[in-house]
Amino acid sequence: MTDVRRDTRQRWSFVPALLVCAAAPAFFVLEIPWLGWTLLAAGIAVAALIERGRHPEDQVVSVGSRRESARAIGLHRPPSLTRDLSLIAIGLLIVSIIPLAAELDNLAMLRFTLALGGAVAVPYLISRFVYRDRAISFPWRTRRRWGRLQWGWLVAVLVLGWLILPFYFITSGVYQNWPVVDTPDLIARLFVGVGAVGIWDELFFICTVFALLRRHFPDLVANLLQAIVFVSFLWELGYREWGPLLTIPFALLQGYIFLRTHSLAYVVTVHLLFDAVVFAVLVHAHNPGLLSIFLV
Numbered sequence: 001m002t003d004v005r006r007d008t009r010q011r012w013s014f015v016p017a018l019l020v021c022a023a024a025p026a027f028f029v030l031e032i033p034w035l036g037w038t039l040l041a042a043g044i045a046v047a048a049l050i051e052r053g054r055h056p057e058d059q060v061v062s063v064g065s066r067r068e069s070a071r072a073i074g075l076h077r078p079p080s081l082t083r084d085l086s087l088i089a090i091g092l093l094i095v096s097i098i099p100l101a102a103e104l105d106n107l108a109m110l111r112f113t114l115a116l117g118g119a120v121a122v123p124y125l126i127s128r129f130v131y132r133d134r135a136i137s138f139p140w141r142t143r144r145r146w147g148r149l150q151w152g153w154l155v156a157v158l159v160l161g162w163l164i165l166p167f168y169f170i171t172s173g174v175y176q177n178w179p180v181v182d183t184p185d186l187i188a189r190l191f192v193g194v195g196a197v198g199i200w201d202e203l204f205f206i207c208t209v210f211a212l213l214r215r216h217f218p219d220l221v222a223n224l225l226q227a228i229v230f231v232s233f234l235w236e237l238g239y240r241e242w243g244p245l246l247t248i249p250f251a252l253l254q255g256y257i258f259l260r261t262h263s264l265a266y267v268v269t270v271h272l273l274f275d276a277v278v279f280a281v282l283v284h285a286h287n288p289g290l291l292s293i294f295l296v
Contacts, residue, residue: 012050014217017047017217020043020085020092021226022039024036024092027095028232043089047081047085050081079133079216080133083135084213084216085212088123088208088229090123091120092119094115098115100236102238103179104190113196116197120204135211138203138207139262139264142262144261157273161277162277162293163295168242169285172240172243174239178238178282178286180286190282190283195272195279197237198268198272198274203264206258210255210258223259224252226251231251234251250274
């Protein structure tokens with residue numbers, strides 16, 4: 001009977017996770033804040049109801065060859081869906097307080113820095129010092145060297161970006177969602193901004209949202225859920241029109257690559273190479289002839 005009850009909880013746990021992740025398109029695509037708040041509150045409330053009556057005991061972690069003489073060195077706390085979804089909700093709320101339209105003035109860059117930085121730092125600090133479960137981590141490097149497949153994918157990202165991104169940005173006109181960059185100062189600011197947001201994407205969507213969801217769902221389900229949040233953010237940032245045809249596969253691939261490599265350094269490298277092409281395309285689109293390296 002206990003196993004049946006546990007399986008039922010696991011099946012229903014998808015509902016609150018979907019509600020919380022659905023808040024992202026409410027905030028960033030539909031731009032209806034109250035709907036996003038409602039979905040977040042509903043998701044956390046449903047998660048709490050599902051976990052109500054479940055009292056998982058903390059498991060004592062000890063060392064020693066005999067139980068009576070073993071020394072306790074800590075506690076293992078089973079993951080809580082309510083706690084983990086609350087961390088995602090906090091990050092989304094922090095991001096949603098600022099407009100995500102790309103701007104390059106000092107105030108806008110400071111606003112982005114504080115909001116996006118807070119969306120990563122606050123959930124991490126709450127997980128580390130309030131919940132004390134270390135659910136969020138940033139595994140920068142692994143001891144394994146990048147293989148031929150990994151190096152080949154880096155080259156493929158550049159080639160595919162060079163072929164696809166100019167056509168997407170210019171023919172759809174979405175390059176106009178980014179400010180005109182026609183001076184060295186603005187071009188430098190765009191370079192810094194595009195790269196910084198790209199790094200943040202991996203810290204939040206992969207190392208925070210995806211990592212938290214993986215504690216409760218199979219990898220494929222967790223990846224699909226994080227892609228909803230990832231793509232919604234990119235939509236408000238400027239990747240509109242038929243942009244989701246590019247951003248959905250990109251978000252899913254980044255999650256899959258992280259699963260295979262367990263390396264934040266690698267997924268960040270992939271993203272920065274992609275963003276380097278984005279930067280070059282934006283400069284080219286706003287200044288025809290300045291970077292004549294594209295087919296469009």
